[in-house]
Amino acid sequence: MDLMFLTGLLASGVRFAIPLLFAALGETIGQKSGVLNVGLEGIMLVGAFLAVAFSVATGSPWGGLLAAILGGAALGLLHGLFAVRLKVDQIVSGLALILLGLGLSGFGYRLVFAGQPSMRVPGFDRLDLGVLSDLPLLGPLLFSHHALAYLGILLAVGLWWIMTRTGLGLTIRAVGENPKAADSAGIDVDKVRMLCTIFGGAMAGIGGAYLSTAQLAGFVEDMVAGRGFIAIACVVFARWNPLGVLAVALIFGIADAAQIRLQPFFPQVPYQFFVTLPYVLALVALAGAARSSNLPAALTQPYRKS
Amino acid sequence: MKSSLVLPSLDRDSRVALLVLGIGALALLGLIALAGESPLRILAILIGEGFLNRAGIADSLVRSIPLTLAGLGVVLAFRAGVFNIGVEGQLLIGAALAVACAPILSPLPSALSLPLLLLAGTLGGAVWGGIAGFLKARFGANEIIATIMLNYIAIQMVSWLIRGPLQEASGIFPRSDKLANSLRLPILFDGTRLSAGLIVAALACVAVWFLVARSRYGYALTVTGKNPDAARYGGIRPGVIAFSVLCLSGALAGLAGIVEVSGLHGRLQEGFVGGIGITAIAVALLARLNPIWVPVAAFGFSGLYVGSDSVARLTEVPFPLVHVIEGMIVLAFLVLQILTMAKER
């Protein structure tokens, strides 16, 4: 395997990592505030579909992105209503989101695109950074991604700074660690959790949009293929640290890229074994990192006053 | 204000819950209208084809067999507070292991080979569930993620098996050979596809009910689910419970898989039970984790699927609407929970 292969692998690893990155960053904030959303998969599906539908309708991927953000936020709001406001079991509410996401995206896809399978989707173009993008090796690896990829990396750093260095971060952490303490400090626990959950939904929507308008060009039913769940595994593996999420998402992205790029080298091994690689990795990650003291103490626990 | 006039006896939570549900129902109607159909017509087809005509009822019963078995598995796990989302994978591995064993079993007399086949399926599911159980008990790995990852791995494994070691002798389609007749569950009523799997499911219901309501193990499950610290205090080991219940839950899913193969399809093929995992969860929740209600809920959801098939065939409304309805039913279940909680308060 030469250097070209390696840069190609890493560059495509970055591309595979971005949807996970967005979804996992949003989920990190949600979980830090004490809300688990196992419905990311459904939200990403809706985001992926809306992005394609509205990219086609508006003729711009940014229009699609906006629709995906709004759709994701709306599903986040729904989860918040049940899990935060009405204080039902967060896992059951998340399961409902998976079903709704699966149904809504499939329904919409068949309704809107039926009979037009090879629809031309105005997807995201890669940024052309001129000389930088033309650099050998470094160009394809660092300077030829979609704008969303750079945004995701900036977000990871920004969210890390917010969570550790600002009053807002303090508030979110308190709400997820000890909601009673936050309440007695005059913080509206449910409001903070609600906003974090909506934010998480919007981020999962972006992840889905990237999947259908930047990584691939088009929507296929059930195209998220478990990435919503892998994103949750990323959060656990990264120990609820946004910078860690960046690293872990890259590992998963590279694993995903590797399984595709390694297949031709081992024709005697059935391709299905390569496809399972990221899933096996997620299992190993879970087993290795599950017992962490960084787990928000009040995760999945609804807050009731006194 | 307005809602307080309409629903004067409800507290705020209940009103919010009902309001959300109402908006959801309206959105559902909106979706149907978007497809250019009248909601009434869709409803008529859905209920008429799924629940009211003979063929529909028979089809719904056929579908409800694996759903009941899988739903029972989910009930056990959820009662112990273990979220087994991996029913689909356990079901696939169970069916695959049993089909792999078929050549060894087929020479045996049918009275022996068929039970052994079902046992092999049960075992396969138990092992697949047990992996997640081991990861949870030993490393504290979250079982939701673990079981879902195992689902994807199982799907790939089956995909490989039916293109490799288990592919039919003619090697044309990605599917296994048909099971020998001695390994097929007999059809109960001529002219239907309803197999003796129905009896298996009914027996499983009774067994699971007995386990849950009468046995010490069932008590241990419930206590662990409701308060793991109290369980530990009473001498129950939550790790052991998590592991064993995932094995048991997987066993029921595996049984569902081989019953579906032996009773209906006759062979292992791709996507023969797509999406059953999440529906089984909806079934278990709707049955309020009570094994007695599982077959009822399973029949209801099966009818919904059969009806939705007809809807997709006869109208412009696409099939995935069924998932939206399922999601709404889960939300409705939550709303019901809120209403009863408000009443008890």
Added chain:
Amino acid sequence: MMQTNHAAHTTVPVLELAHLSKSYGEVRAVAGLSLSLNPGEVVALLGENGAGKSTVVNMITGMTRPNSGQIRVRGKEVLIASPRDALDRGIGVVHQHYALVGDFTVAETLALGRAGPGRLNRQALHAEVRRVAERIGMQIEAGALIGSLDVAGQQRVEILKALSREVGLLVLDEPTAVLSPEDVARLFDVVRALRADGVAILMVTHRLADVFAVCDRAAVMHSGQLVCDLPVMDVTSEGLISAMISGSTDTVQESERMPGDVMPARQAAPANDAPTRVSVRDLALRRANGSQAVQGLSFDIRAGEIMALAGVDGNGQSELVQCLAGVNLPDGGTAEICNCSSDGPWSPRVLRHAGVAHVPDDRRRQAIISDLSLGANMILSHVFSRRYGRAMLDWSRARDDTSRAIDEYDIRTTGPDQPIGRLSGGNQQKLVLARELLAGPKVILAAHPSRGLDIRTIGAVQNILRQQRDAGAAILLVSADLDEIRALADRVVVLAAGGAFGPVDMAQTDTAQIGAWMAGHT
């Protein structure tokens, strides 16, 4: 800053409660309560469990809203709809269970809810902590992690938190319950400093000693009503007890007297030839977070003996009981109970089989399953004994046992099928005791068996323990309450700051000595 010129305010009460009432469903928690606090006044709020004290605190601090009546702050009627409202009106509170985030520093704790959403200025926050701490002569490190502080330290943070805002009234909810005598004295110094500063203090307490040590007035509640509101110099402990128990300020009625008071401590130690049931040698235990909780602990308990394990909470008592109950293994040394050794099989199941009963300190967390019936809760400790069958459960026997326990222990319930979560804490505790004693245990681990119970139930619980002792049980009684230890124990071990004092015979020591050990003095 808060009022330094409190002379100007002396005529206007900081807080006035007028005809305040609050009901939860059918239950009337507080009925027509009126009370006022002047600046620089320390008022004790006393009452049995369930008398309505917590509801009053919750209404003042915005955790719940009254059904009727008014709350006036400095003469102005206000609506306190949320904790934030209370803070904005200058009402601070230190709850019994501290509301702190373990992985925050002291400075971050103070910043929570006060700093804006933007960047935190660490230097300014640290300076602020020092400023507030100095005002009341308190020592605390601004950068310390909350999780690394002991109970007293966390309480100081709670007080600082309240004082970092402009506070005219400070509510202290059972502030002395978990403190060592020395830390209580330090707390009272802070209370006096605040009083001198013009802050009004409402101290909810169940310890009469607190009232006479630092309070100016004593207000007693009984079944939701204020039955006594007098200057401390005008009341006696007998009068206060009477008011708490019967709601009257007349002399104490004989029948209402606390059973624990009637029965004197047993003087004679158990026979020397009684078999040793519990034996602990050089035991070391760690906390969940890995820190050393207990080291080099050795003691024996014989049949028919009550050994008290005294000490302020958090000094390893909980770890010791969890270890002796089989939940955790020791990190060093050995424990032996009834022929079981921690070097061999050691689990709750093994130890229960050997005859160990366990009344844990955190009842809701460990001892009951709230939404299961009394009958189902009865089974919990006997799930692996054959009492209720083996693979299949004998539910009818469980219900019979439960019905009998309801009669014997006077448990207030609608019957064995009622979910236990609907019962009051005292009645839950009685069912836990009934369950643990059902099979005639050889060893009883009783962690704070009477904490949080009303006076009458405390008496009942103590009598039950005496009966079990006389029947030959070896009892380990964990308690921080010197009165309870004096009333029950034959011998005592004190855990403090990782070390152990004793065991000594109760006859050869006094409460002052035990108190000194609890504070870490030899």
